[in-house]
Amino acid sequence: MAQVALRNIVKTFDKTPAVRGIDLDIADREFIVLVGPSGCGKSTTLRMIAGLEECTEGEIYIGDQLVNDVPPKDRDIAMVFQNYALYPHMTVFENMSFGLRLKKFPKQEIKERVEAAARILDITELLGRRPKALSGGQRQRVAMGRAIVRNPKVFLFDEPLSNLDAKLRVQMRTEIKKIHQQVTTTTVYVTHDQVEAMTLADRVVIMNAGRIDQIGTPYEVYHNPRTRFVAGFIGSPTMNLLPCRLVENGSGLTIRLSDWLSFPVPPDREAQYRPRVGHELLFGLRPEHITEARGDSVPGAVPFAARLDVVEPMGMETMVYFIVDGVEVCGRVNPTSAGLVGESMPLVADLNRMHLIDPRTELVV
């Protein structure tokens, strides 16, 4: 068990920067997820923690030890790879016990540890098989088993679910969460799937172009994004982002989205937004905060009507799309009250959940 600290980590590959100076403190037993699009440097960061890549600049601490020059085998970490990386010539038991056998553990202890891990992962009956006789999900369990038996200071996961089909991925995601509840070890998990990030993490680290955009609990990064990138990246369907102009209208502030659509700024946000009056900004609102109009009026909820462009029934809810000045906007409505394509539907926008983004700094105001 140990905390991990990254201090101003920089990594360049042949003058191409992959990681541009990140600082991160991971607490003991914490489950941290690094998330971001392809090429944002998240896997490189993980590989530097593992010792598979050297960092160009900066310091990495595991526990209290500076590990920059410590080889991977002495870092006391375990890693699960995207393509499992099981040793094809060994049985599941041999795969899982490889690390312990290298460290010359007594045979009885190896057997006990492997069997205990196999029980957690429900792969006891597979211990005698070779990897080629296993399905994708079983291989992934074995790869996790190989990490668990070592009882390392830190678990590192490099997109472990990307090779699985959609259904199995959801199932394994829950399994990983359960396992982390049983085996509380500091975990760094890399994924490009924001749903995995949200469901697994104690804290999510959102990376973009080699930098950390935001660190926070899943709730924080979802409801209080700090940058335009985070606002657009987290959440599915993504947050609606519309160009707007903030104007003063005597009694308060108004967000002008188009000739036919303007929203009043909620009174408690006026002071915060007043310095931006007259600026061209981006208005952000999540689809679930654009819903069908109900009879009751809630403070901050502004009714409006829009001509529907596309209607997507999802079963539990229906997605409705309409166009505001050439930009497609998505709302999530109750299936029973969804309107028809081409017709106007009464909707309501919950402006208590709105965000304003300055397009020049890309920061949320």
Added chain:
Amino acid sequence: MKFWGSATLATGIFLAYLIPDTLVFIPLFKTFAFIHEKTGVELINHWWVLIILLPTLTVPFCTWIMIGYFASIPKELDEAALIDGAGYIQVLSRIFIPVALPGIIAATIFCFTVSWANFLYGLAFTTSADQLTLPVGIVTTLIRGDVYAWGQIMTGALLGAAPPLIIYALLMDYYIAGLTAGATKG
């Protein structure tokens, strides 16, 4: 595994292999004469010299086969082993060599066949009947002018063909695995 200069070395081996062996045996002859002159060690007309010479033909080609085979092994495999606590030698001995066994066997069969059937070096470097290799011996001792000792030639051919046949039969399964290396994901 990547190491400093590995790409240059691989290219160097490839370029060296482009030189035909028929061009090499005359300079080799001169080299042997030079060694004999300086040290008194006679290298010509000894069958064991071929054991030293023939690998100059087979080792570069086998190196290329093995570079391809090792390259087909996913790099995560040695990374996983490094993280599991193995050093570089252990990664090689406990992961790479067992995983690459079909490739090693394919290379071994190739080496054996090329060396066993080699005619040129045997003809050039051995002369007396007690030092000749089988393919050379059959041709040089059993054909006298236009007299062919057909019975003995055929017997010799059968004896010569037997060892490769036996080895192929024993290692066929591995050999096929070696030929299809990289066709499927490991």
